[in-house]
Amino acid sequence: MQIPAGRVEELLATILNDPSIPAPVKHTVLAGFWLAQVDAFRLSEEEFMVTGKFESMIDDHRVFLSNLISDGETVLDSVRKMGMALPPTGFTEADLKATLESLYNTMRRQHGPQNSAKTNEGILQLFDVAKPRD
Amino acid sequence: MSRNPEIESILEAWWQAEHCHHKDRFAALQSLNTLLDKIVVRSDCRYTRDQVLDCLHSQYQELRLQRRKSERVRIAQSAQDRPQ
Numbered sequence: 001m002q003i004p005a006g007r008v009e010e011l012l013a014t015i016l017n018d019p020s021i022p023a024p025v026k027h028t029v030l031a032g033f034w035l036a037q038v039d040a041f042r043l044s045e046e047e048f049m050v051t052g053k054f055e056s057m058i059d060d061h062r063v064f065l066s067n068l069i070s071d072g073e074t075v076l077d078s079v080r081k082m083g084m085a086l087p088p089t090g091f092t093e094a095d096l097k098a099t100l101e102s103l104y105n106t107m108r109r110q111h112g113p114q115n116s117a118k119t120n121e122g123i124l125q126l127f128d129v130a131k132p133r134d
Numbered sequence: 135m136s137r138n139p140e141i142e143s144i145l146e147a148w149w150q151a152e153h154c155h156h157k158d159r160f161a162a163l164q165s166l167n168t169l170l171d172k173i174v175v176r177s178d179c180r181y182t183r184d185q186v187l188d189c190l191h192s193q194y195q196e197l198r199l200q201r202r203k204s205e206r207v208r209i210a211q212s213a214q215d216r217p218q
Contacts, residue, residue, distance in 0.1 A: 046202035
């Protein structure tokens, strides 16, 4: 089932603005929403790869990724300071941190400095590539 | 795509760290880091985890591309097989 993005944001705002809902519950909702955004981002990356549009979208990629990282840092900070209710899907603060780390990794891979050819050669030699499985 | 089993293990662990269930993300990242650390140690710490990932990045992107293509085919077939 597809839920329109505007409707999700409306529901999220309703929950976040309700003073009767405890902060840890709000943080769980925010964290779940952020994880879903990260999943959608990964899917979009792969769809752009399949359609051959990834390279032409690289500037937008950096903007989306930066925003996701910023949102993730905010969510994680709130969870660290005020806790999180146990989410129905069972993820923890450590899972949020690991997901954030995966985004930083993507940022470094796509938009950071890259290894020299000599470094890559040195690393590949460590894998003993002369002995393939087949 | 690499046919080196050690590289394939890292690529699979990397994919899992990004695509597994939310509650398994920490464990998946730890698994990936354990595999990367073996290479770092083997290099006498001449290289970092980050450099190993960078070295394998193009292979990882190829793996993601192939898996997404396969998923698209699976979804299309599943839609065709569904009774009208």
